[in-house]
Amino acid sequence: MLKTRNCGDLRLEDAGQQVTLAGWVHRWRDHAGLVFLDLRDRSGLVQVKIDQATAPEAHDLARDVRTEWVIQVSGTVATRPEGMTNPDLPTGEVELEVSTLKVLNRAKTPPFYINKDENVDEALRMRYRYLDLRRPAMQRNLILRHNVIRFIRNYLSDRGFVEIETPILFKTTPEGARDYLVPSRVHPGKFFALPQSPQQLKQLLMVAGYERYFQIARCFRDEDQRGDRQPEFTQLDLEMSFVTREDIMDLIEDMMTRIVEELTDLELVTRPFPRLSHDEALRRYGTDKPDLRYGMEIVDLSAIAGASSFRVFTEAVAAGNPVRAIVAPGCAGYSRKQIDDLGALAQSAGAKGLAWMAVEESEAGPVRSPIAKFFSAEQLVALVEQAGAAPGDLILFAADTPAVVSAALDALRREFGERLGLADPDQIAFCWVIDFPLFEWNEDERRWDPSHHLFTAPMWEDVPLLDADPGRARGQQYDLACNGYEIAGGSIRIHDRAVQEKIFGLIGLDVADARQRFGHMLEAFEFGTPPHGGIAPGIDRLVMLLAQEPNIREVIAFPKTQQAADLMAGAPSEVEPQQLADLHICVVDEAKG
RNA sequence: GGGGGCGUAGUGUAGCGGUUAACAUGUCGGCCUGUCAAGCCGAAGAUCGCGGGUUCGAAUCCCGUCGCUCCCGCCA
Numbered sequence A: 001m002l003k004t005r006n007c008g009d010l011r012l013e014d015a016g017q018q019v020t021l022a023g024w025v026h027r028w029r030d031h032a033g034l035v036f037l038d039l040r041d042r043s044g045l046v047q048v049k050i051d052q053a054t055a056p057e058a059h060d061l062a063r064d065v066r067t068e069w070v071i072q073v074s075g076t077v078a079t080r081p082e083g084m085t086n087p088d089l090p091t092g093e094v095e096l097e098v099s100t101l102k103v104l105n106r107a108k109t110p111p112f113y114i115n116k117d118e119n120v121d122e123a124l125r126m127r128y129r130y131l132d133l134r135r136p137a138m139q140r141n142l143i144l145r146h147n148v149i150r151f152i153r154n155y156l157s158d159r160g161f162v163e164i165e166t167p168i169l170f171k172t173t174p175e176g177a178r179d180y181l182v183p184s185r186v187h188p189g190k191f192f193a194l195p196q197s198p199q200q201l202k203q204l205l206m207v208a209g210y211e212r213y214f215q216i217a218r219c220f221r222d223e224d225q226r227g228d229r230q231p232e233f234t235q236l237d238l239e240m241s242f243v244t245r246e247d248i249m250d251l252i253e254d255m256m257t258r259i260v261e262e263l264t265d266l267e268l269v270t271r272p273f274p275r276l277s278h279d280e281a282l283r284r285y286g287t288d289k290p291d292l293r294y295g296m297e298i299v300d301l302s303a304i305a306g307a308s309s310f311r312v313f314t315e316a317v318a319a320g321n322p323v324r325a326i327v328a329p330g331c332a333g334y335s336r337k338q339i340d341d342l343g344a345l346a347q348s349a350g351a352k353g354l355a356w357m358a359v360e361e362s363e364a365g366p367v368r369s370p371i372a373k374f375f376s377a378e379q380l381v382a383l384v385e386q387a388g389a390a391p392g393d394l395i396l397f398a399a400d401t402p403a404v405v406s407a408a409l410d411a412l413r414r415e416f417g418e419r420l421g422l423a424d425p426d427q428i429a430f431c432w433v434i435d436f437p438l439f440e441w442n443e444d445e446r447r448w449d450p451s452h453h454l455f456t457a458p459m460w461e462d463v464p465l466l467d468a469d470p471g472r473a474r475g476q477q478y479d480l481a482c483n484g485y486e487i488a489g490g491s492i493r494i495h496d497r498a499v500q501e502k503i504f505g506l507i508g509l510d511v512a513d514a515r516q517r518f519g520h521m522l523e524a525f526e527f528g529t530p531p532h533g534g535i536a537p538g539i540d541r542l543v544m545l546l547a548q549e550p551n552i553r554e555v556i557a558f559p560k561t562q563q564a565a566d567l568m569a570g571a572p573s574e575v576e577p578q579q580l581a582d583l584h585i586c587v588v589d590e591a592k593g
Numbered sequence B: 001g002g003g004g005g006c007g008u009a010g011u012g013u014a015g016c017g018g019u020u021a022a023c024a025u026g027u028c029g030g031c032c033u034g035u036c037a038a039g040c041c042g043a044a045g046a047u048c049g050c051g052g053g054u055u056c057g058a059a060u061c062c063c064g065u066c067g068c069u070c071c072c073g074c075c076a
Helices: A056-062 A122-127 A136-158 A199-207 A245-263 A278-285 A302-306 A311-318 A336-348 A377-387 A402-419 A497-506 A511-524 A539-546 A577-582
Strands: A018-030 A034-041 A044-051 A070-079 A094-105 A181-183 A191-193 A212-220 A232-241 A275-277 A323-328 A355-362 A365-368 A394-399 A430-434 A439-442 A447-450 A477-482 A485-492 A532-537
Touching: A018 A044, A018 A094, A034 A056, A034 A070, A044 A056, A044 A070, A056 A094, A136 A212, A136 A245, A136 A539, A199 A212, A199 A232, A199 A511, A199 A532, A232 A245, A232 A539, A245 A430, A245 A477, A245 A485, A245 A532, A245 A539, A275 A278, A278 A402, A278 A430, A302 A311, A302 A323, A302 A377, A311 A323, A311 A394, A323 A402, A336 A394, A336 A402, A355 A377, A365 A377, A377 A394, A394 A402, A447 A497, A477 A532, A477 A539, A485 A539, A497 A511
Parallel strands: A044 A094, A275 A430
Antiparallel strands: A018 A034, A018 A070, A034 A044, A070 A094, A181 A191, A212 A232, A232 A532, A323 A394, A355 A365, A355 A394, A430 A477, A439 A447, A477 A485, A485 A532
């Protein structure tokens, strides 16, 4: 080894030891006769002192050294003189008194600071990702990610789970997300698909009798990006036989709790994890992935609003739709412009408009609002009370279909959560969302779509509803939400061919289609399939939250941009004509049509 | 597919119709033996993303385009 110790590990008790360090020059301070270098390796920083009087040759070299040069230094760990310690550095009580210095490699001046936390243009970071990853903050994130994955592997292995790899080259499934396709050279005109998740394969492993499977699985979905979505991402995929949803939820809850407690300093504020029905989550928070670090719950004001003379409200209530609101504390003084901006936000979520009332007492009444005139004084008082609003608060109303009302108020709640700093970044709040509807009605296609996936089992007591009223059937699905993100979704699966075929029928797959696409699954289910279920936490999102980062790129070594490109390597790229010929691919020039 | 934001020395920002485009930091040179975001002195460094238009005059306004990003759609 070119080094005997790690920079960041040196402490007072190492004083007097002869050590060799190697690393990158983080910063340099040249005092002519005395040069200080902060030497960095993965473990951290330590100050290195090169004194002209005691090490003239090393000193000569050190005066030319610049940031990010790779050097090797040998010398003695020394206690720093009185008053010269650096309390901001774990190694701040010692320094290395260098006797010899060797330049292992010079470095160009980096295109952005490695030694300073500064907003750097994302494109530049991605182009020089290897330098970006050199920054201590990124190293912390990737090491945390490693620790989370190691913890998961140990935790599950200790509980009888077997880690099994499944193919990356698999079969297209037109349901769900768009597939990434891989052309087959051997089979002209045919394609593999990269897995959106190992869903079918893990169920087949249950048929195969492994009982407890997991995999740190790469998944691929060719859909548009978000801060929490990349075209390739990593899931902890797991599946268990002979279990109920309680067994899986208990397992994951315990594992997540321990991960937070053992690997982070975050405060876990919801223990045990609350369980909300899908319906309740939507009514109280407007979303199936609520951020429970703060309140500001949605209130239903349909009764009072419906009795007013404001037509938007009365017509909504008459049509069986809700009028709901959230209360923004202390925001009654908002300007017209600020409220218009909130209206635009609500509209981007699908609302047609945004009604509001500022709670402030005046001779005109208890509120200031363009719609106050449609309410009696008594109604206004009742409304404010029912909303739980206090003087100085701003009440924001949405009246539309339940889905639109939820979407609009969810967007507003998240906006205020951020704007008013309601969410404590040092807290982490999990909750389970259960009792999802098994289907969603697809108006365009005039059929039922599975709300999770097509192997999700109905609640057993709801099986009769599959014939009578499919929209009311609930699935044995469970999502884990955390700080406003969906970080896991799972279900108990159908293990019965008859029920599975009924589901296929409801979602508009006829027997021939189903056989074509899922024949291997249907066939497998006839060979003694155990009751089984599973879940798949998203590793990227989980680590993002544990690392308190705002997007998953910060916890992925080499992420794609929003346009699904790799700016460092320049992928995707054109390929040689011969490669296309081998694959029986002909590229159509879009410009020529 | 749609909507919003951003793009100015290596980097981060200011300037938002009118002198020579400013500040910080980095870079280069000089001084400096206790600094740790070292300090002091000096220097270099910008076709204001790209193309077009409006104007006597454009970094600034308009149109287009490229890149990054946030959001809606999409993501079983």
